[in-house]
Amino acid sequence: MPERPLSPHLSVYKFKYTLATSILNRFAGLVLSAGFVLLVYWLVALASGARAYAQARSILSLGVFKLLYAALLAAFVYHLAAGIRHLVWDTGRGLERATAQRSAWLIGAVSVVVTLILAYCLLRPGAYTR
């Protein structure tokens, strides 16, 4: 590969929570991409008939997968909040240091609260027994 000037990489930045919001957003996106595989599997199982779906469901309701669903929910909520923050930035607003720091805390807090609410809906005792 030809030697070209590269944009500054991760290692040149001092670690701060605003940096964590960016890294976490990319990580959450990757988690959701992995979750997409699960969605395709679920849909294909559903299209393969009642027996195939019942089989897939017995796999998908294992305890490990419940943890995964909670992680996917958290990743979804965070990626959504951080994504909306990016869309606001794209309009040229909210880029000042103080505002960006405040919005970092905001998306963190909103994500925790919304994730807890959704995770309760998903994992509450007695849910989806049928």
Added chain:
Amino acid sequence: MSLRAPLGRVLGRGSAKQGVHHWWLQRLTSVALVPLSIGFVVSLLALPALDYASLLGWMRQGGTGLGLVLFVLVAARHSQLGVRVVIEDYVHANGLKTLALVIVDFSHVLGAAAAVFAILKVALGGRL
């Protein structure tokens, strides 16, 4: 000395005007995904049961099939754009990078096609 006119020398050498294509598509898909993904997650969590019959009923309801197809297609494109950037950022060996990008593109198209096919099969199943 060249006999080519200055205009002839520069024509076709400018930018392809597609420098922001990836960026723009990432924004377009993300804007579309705000309502689509919220709708998907909320309607999934609002389902009373996840057995075969309940899900069939849900998928054959009014807008569910169309909503799911839109969500799956836009999410797949958004995911493909995002994973591509991650690979471009962190995989530096040229051959490996190309291979990874081809695998990412193929698997996203495969996933999206399989999902859409499955949704249509379930949603239209009763009427085919």
